[in-house]
Amino acid sequence: MSAPALIVLRDICFSFSPTKPVLNHASFVLAPGEKIALTGPNGAGKTTLLHIMMGLQTPQTGTIEILQKTCKTEKDFSAIRGKVGLLFQDSDDQLFCPTVIEDVAFGPLNLGYNDAQALEISYKTLADLGLSGFENRITHQLSGGEKRLVALATVLAMAPDILLLDEPTNGLDQTVESRLTDILQALPQAMVIISHNRSFLDQVATRKVTLHNGDLISGDETIKNTIAGKTS
Numbered sequence: 429m430s431a432p433a434l435i436v437l438r439d440i441c442f443s444f445s446p447t448k449p450v451l452n453h454a455s456f457v458l459a460p461g462e463k464i465a466l467t468g469p470n471g472a473g474k475t476t477l478l479h480i481m482m483g484l485q486t487p488q489t490g491t492i493e494i495l496q497k498t499c500k501t502e503k504d505f506s507a508i509r510g511k512v513g514l515l516f517q518d519s520d521d522q523l524f525c526p527t528v529i530e531d532v533a534f535g536p537l538n539l540g541y542n543d544a545q546a547l548e549i550s551y552k553t554l555a556d557l558g559l560s561g562f563e564n565r566i567t568h569q570l571s572g573g574e575k576r577l578v579a580l581a582t583v584l585a586m587a588p589d590i591l592l593l594d595e596p597t598n599g600l601d602q603t604v605e606s607r608l609t610d611i612l613q614a615l616p617q618a619m620v621i622i623s624h625n626r627s628f629l630d631q632v633a634t635r636k637v638t639l640h641n642g643d644l645i646s647g648d649e650t651i652k653n654t655i656a657g658k659t660s
């Protein structure tokens with residue numbers, strides 16, 4: 429029997445205003461081990477879809493299951509938020525502490541780790557991302573690319589079961605993008621990645637879904653299936 433899906437969205441309709449639907453009976457499944465590229469034109473509703481998965485937006489119709497739990501209310505979503513890590517499109521929405529180490533340690537502390545454990549996790553996460561030495565930097569003084577990586581560190585430090593990454597390569601130079609590509613390829617977690625960066629998606633994603641006219645269309649033969657043992 430195959431492992432149960434991690435995220436199941438069924439028949440989601442969502443609009444910010446009655447005259448302009450964003451999602452129109454969209455359905456979506458994330459299975460364990462999948463790294464799904466979520467693509468589509470500007471304004472198609474990709475970020476909105478990720479926010480619906482986190483309970484940050486509430487659809488007008490449809491059902492949401494996260495980690496086999498039906499999620500409707502804020503209470504339902506708050507119970508799963510530690511297990512689902514969202515990298516916001518704008519790093520400034522993610523980073524709110526004075527220093528890098530405080531921002532990265534915030535998640536582990538919230539999960540119940542003590543100060544020493546949270547610091548150890550944070551130092552290691554920063555080192556994995558090539559950010560050793562950034563611990564005491566003032567967050568708002570970082571460059572855009574540095575903020576992007578620190579924002580990712582705040583997500584990875586919580587070791588979530590699912591990663592929702594909204595344009596993770598924005599602002600990264602080629603070297604850092606390559607490092608991020610290697611890191612995401614090696615991570616065992618299932619993830620949904622919004623990106624307009626085709627070569628990055630080709631290397632990381634195992635499957636592609638595209639938002640078009642409010643609905644999700646599956647498949648793209650050019651995306652490499654990088655799941656071990658399977659070929660595209």
Ligand SMILES: Nc1ncnc2c1ncn2[C@@H]1O[C@H](COP(=O)(O)OP(=O)(O)OP(=O)(O)O)[C@@H](O)[C@H]1O
Nearest residue numbers: 444445450468469470471472473474475476477517
């Ligand atoms: N808070 C809001 N209030 C009203 N309209 C909004 C709001 N947020 C987003 N929208 C609109 O909803 C639509 C979908 O936006 P969304 O950010 O989800 O698109 P996207 O596919 O992620 O776009 P991009 O690739 O440009 O980031 C757009 O037309 C956008 O202008």
